[in-house]
Amino acid sequence: MVVLATKVYVEGDARERSLDALRSLVANEIEDLDVEYTVGVRHDDFAVVTIEGNDEVVARNLLREEYGEVTPDFEDGETYVGTLEGWDEDGFVLDAGEDIRVPADELGLGQGTPIQIVERFGLVQHTPLRFVYADPDSGTHRLADEERDRLYEWTRGSGRVNVNSATRGEVRATVNRAGHARDIVTVERLGLLEQSIICKDETDPPGLLAAIGTYLPAEIRCMIP
Template identity: 85%
Template sequence: MVVLATKVYVRGEARERALDALRSLVDNEIGDLDVEYTVGVRHDDFAVVTIEGGDEVVARNVLREAFGEITPDFEPGETYVGTLEAWDEDGFVLDAGEEVRVPAGELGLGQGTPVQIVERFGLVQHVPLRFVYGGEPADGSEDEEAGEQRPHRLADEERDRLFDWTRGAGRVNVNSATRGEVRATVNRAGHARDIVTVERLGLLEQSIVCKDETDPPGLLAAIGDYLPAEIRCVIP
């Protein structure tokens, strides 16, 4: 079994559509392998894939690489994936199967409070983010001698990805909708020619990549009435 680092938090018909989309994504990744699998949702809304067959080890590794994995154990200094659950003046709170608080000083995303950083980088709730687990320092380290625990921090590759967002043509980030639903919404609003693509961040978290001449706030206003979602812009 693999617990994927993406959540299914919508309900009703939207939940069934999300699970259908997840089955398609999983099939794209491991459908050609010698395995049988079932897709489900854990009590805390994380997606779960149960796998059996000759290629099950390979299949698990493929899904871990594609989605990230929620694990029961953490090693200090290793990189994991959690979903952004909350933020305040003190930092971010990620859900990685347990609550992981990343202090404001460990975000590494430039000036401003965590609340301002969320707005600047267009972060929406539940988006998967990579972080480095802190906790007890390694044996023999200076931190150990000082009796200090290292704080959790955003991973360098996550910081680089978010900074790249601010150097492009602009984005509109959305949660609570599959990639197909977001693409259909953009088409319905008559803006298919104004975007480059819809980039999947998680199962229900998407990033609409705008063309150079497209105004992200204008696109947000155009699609907002069609999507019952949290929507934020990234403005270069």
């Protein structure tokens, strides 16, 4: 069994659509392997894939590499993935099966409070973020260097609109419905239900947010370079 570091936190029909999307994503990763698998959701909303077969070790490793894994055991100095559950003046709180607090001075994302950083990078709740675990007796957790690099790379682009509570297919369909398909480059998947709409150079991210916001019952934020 692999507990993926991405959550299924919507309900009703949206939950069923999300699970269908997750099954498709898992199939894309491991369908050529000699395994049988089932997809489910843990009590804390993390996605779970149970795998059996001759290639089960390979399949688990592929999914761990693609999505990160929620594990009960952490090692000092190792990198893991947690979902962004909250933020305040003191730092970020990530859910990695347990609450991981990354203090403000360990974010490494430039000046400003954590609240200002969330706004500047357009981060939405539940976005998977990589962090380096620190033994509580010897140090503090920090965002991983590769995560900092990824977020800084966003600021060198043409702007983004980040969304949660919707699959990639639902976000693409919403952009099309709002008549803005030609205004974006693509929709980048951050997690199962967290997406980043990459705008074209001439597209105004706040304008795109306003156009699609009425169609999506979601948290939506802009990243303006």
